[in-house]
Every structure is written in structure tokens, then in C-alpha cells.
Amino acid sequence: LRRGTAAPDLAGRRVVISAGGTREAIDPVRFLGNHSSGKQGYALARTAAARGADVTLVAANVSLPDPAGARVVRVGSAVELAEAMEAERAGADAVVMSAAVADFRPVASAASKIKKSGAAPAPIELVENPDILAGLVASRDSERLEQTIVGFAAETDDVIANGRAKLARKGCDLLVVNQVGGGRAFGTEDNQAVVLGADGTAVDVPTGPKEDLADRIWDLVRRRLD
Ligand code: CTP
Ligand code: CA
Numbered sequence: 001l002r003r004g005t006a007a008p009d010l011a012g013r014r015v016v017i018s019a020g021g022t023r024e025a026i027d028p029v030r031f032l033g034n035h036s037s038g039k040q041g042y043a044l045a046r047t048a049a050a051r052g053a054d055v056t057l058v059a060a061n062v063s064l065p066d067p068a069g070a071r072v073v074r075v076g077s078a079v080e081l082a083e084a085m086e087a088e089r090a091g092a093d094a095v096v097m098s099a100a101v102a103d104f105r106p107v108a109s110a111a112s113k114i115k116k117s118g119a120a121p122a123p124i125e126l127v128e129n130p131d132i133l134a135g136l137v138a139s140r141d142s143e144r145l146e147q148t149i150v151g152f153a154a155e156t157d158d159v160i161a162n163g164r165a166k167l168a169r170k171g172c173d174l175l176v177v178n179q180v181g182g183g184r185a186f187g188t189e190d191n192q193a194v195v196l197g198a199d200g201t202a203v204d205v206p207t208g209p210k211e212d213l214a215d216r217i218w219d220l221v222r223r224r225l226d
Contacts (some may be wrong), residue, residue, distance in 0.1 A: 006053025009222055013093045015053045017044045017130075018085060020121045024105035026124060027114045036100035037187040038062030040152075043210035044096055045070040048218060056092075058084045060099050078102050078129040083116040085132055086139070089147070094221045096150040097133045098176075105129055122124035137171040148173050150217065154180040163196050173198050174220055176213070195220055 019041020023031035041062050045057040049069030056068045060081055066072050073088065075081045078101050089095050104126035114122075133151045140147050149172040155162040156179070163177035175196045192207040195217060205216050 010048055010218060011052030012058075013053045013062075013222075013225065014091055015048050015094045015096065015221075016085065016088045017041050017048070017209035018055045018058045018060065018081060018097045018099035019045070020062035021100040022060045022081055022102045022129075023076050023105055024078065024102045024129075026106050027110040027112065029113055032102055032105065032124075033061070034100045034102065035187065038064055038099075039187070039189070040191055040210050041096075041098040042067050043214040044098060044217065047211055047214040052220060056088050058088060058099070077105070078105060078132070082130050082132045082135065085136060089136060089140075092147060093225055094148040094150065095136055095223065096152075096217070097132045097136070097172075097222075103127055107202075131187045133170050133172060141171075148221050150174040150176065150221065152176045152178070154178045156181045160194065160196075160202070163194065167196050167198060171198075173224060174217070176217060 020038035021034040021036030023033045025031050038059060045055050045067040049055045049067060056073060057067060057068040058073045058075060060080060074083050075084050081099060081101065090165050107125045107127050135147055151170050151172040153163055153166050153175055155177055158178045159177055163175055167175040176193050177196060178191065178193050189209065190207050191210045191213045193205045193213055194206065195203045203220065205213050207221060
């Protein structure tokens with residue numbers, strides 16, 4: 001399916017997409033975050049809605065206009081994102097984790113704003129966040145749900161080997177692997193990826209608009225659903 005055509009080939013399908021980047025509170029005014037713009041997730045939501053899907057977009061700290069035709073659920077932290085994804089995934093044909101999830105969060109968020117004391121700053125102790133994608137796969141399999149689950153990964157060095165290892169570790173059906181470094185930056189309008197399948201397939205998507213990559217991902221998801 002090419003952009004601009006209106007074939008509703010995802011009609012009757014429900015999809016859930018996470019987008020953006022989580023923020024992990026340090027105190028009431030500060031957080032640990034990342035540079036994810038949410039643009040790829042929003043492009044996934046727009047294209048799925050244009051193809052007729054019932055779309056829920058779980059957005060973590062994104063400042064973009066709501067995509068036409070999508071229901072938007074807003075979250076802040078990784079724990080909030082995990083709860084929203086577990087709730088929204090019920091009855092979905094496909095779940096796509098395009099959000100950048102903080103791997104760690106502060107053990108506790110200070111109730112009051114942390115002040116300079118003149119002494120050396122206190123270290124921030126971190127604890128690991130739940131692996132949302134792996135959790136969705138585990139609960140799908142234990143509950144025998146029919147659901148296609150897609151992950152994203154940004155890799156450097158041996159991108160394919162790293163991607164294959166991550167796909168196996170996460171247990172998802174498709175992993176969209178972006179090559180980062182070498183001048184590629186967050187927040188850009190274009191994206192390039194190789195989409196790895198658990199069945200051993202690899203589909204190269206050349207540099208182009210994020211909508212084009214989104215459409216290629218939906219093509220691969222639809223093929224699994226048919
Ligand atoms: N992800 C997730 N929960 C986390 C971390 C990551 O659901 N706590 C998801 C991301 O949304 C993405 C995929 O897992 O779809 C891969 O994220 P990535 O950060 O590449 O994987 P990690 O397992 O965190 O590995 P790494 O040590 O390379 O960061
Ligand atoms: Ca990570």
C-alpha cells in the first residue's frame with residue numbers, strides 16, 4: 001500500500017502504539033529523560049488510522065498535535081507506560097512499542113525540590129524499570145492471546161547481529177532496528193531501518209519519511225494477521 005491510497009486494509013483491526021520517551025522523576029521539578037521526539041510513533045498512529053485501524057496511541061511526553069483518528073492516552077514515567085500498555089493491549093491485534101523507555105529510574109523521587117547545600121551533591125540511586133515489551137510478550141504467551149508484538153531498537157556497530165540478539169531476548173514478532181551514530185540524530189523527519197522478523201526475515205527500508213517506514217511496518221504486521 002502506498003501513501004495517498006485509501007485502501008482500508010487495517011479496517012476492523014485494533015492497534016496500540018507507544019510513542020515518545022519516559023521521564024523518571026528525581027524531585028517535583030526534575031527528571032531523567034531522553035531525546036525521543038515521538039515522531040515515528042505518531043507516524044505509525046496516523047498511517048494505521050488512515051488504513052482503517054482503531055488506533056490507541058499511548059504518548060509519553062510528546063509535544064505534537066494529536067494524530068487524526070487516534071485515541072491518545074498520556075503517560076509520564078515507565079511505570080505509568082507499563083500500566084497503560086497492559087490495560088490497552090486487551091483485545092488488540094497488534095502492539096507496537098516505539099517509545100524510548102528509561103532503563104532505570106531513581107529509587108525514590110524527593111518530595112521537595114532538592115537544594116544545593118554547599119557540600120558535594122548526593123548521588124542518585126537508580127533501580128531498573130520493568131521491561132514492558134518483554135512483559136507484553138510473556139503475558140501474551142501465557143494467556144495464549146493472538147497478538148502481533150513489535151519492538152524498536154537503536155543500535156550501533158554490528159546493527160543486524162545486535163538486532164537479532166535483541167529480537168530473540170525480547171521474544172517479539174518484529175524488531176525495527178535503526179542504525180544510530182554517524183550523524184543520525186533524534187528528532188529528524190526521516191528514518192531508515194531494517195525490520196527483523198522472528199521467522200528470520202529481514203526487510204530493508206531505505207531512508208525516507210517516517211510515514212513510509214510506518215507503512216512498511218503495517219504491511220508486515222498485516223501479513224502476519226491475515
Ligand atoms: N523497552 C521496554 N521496556 C524497557 C526498555 C525497553 O518496553 N524497560 C522496549 C522499547 O520500547 C523498544 C525495545 O524494548 O521497543 C528495545 O529497547 P532497547 O532500549 O533497545 O532495549 P533494552 O532491552 O533496554 O536494551 P539496551 O540495553 O540495548 O538498552
Ligand atoms: Ca534500553
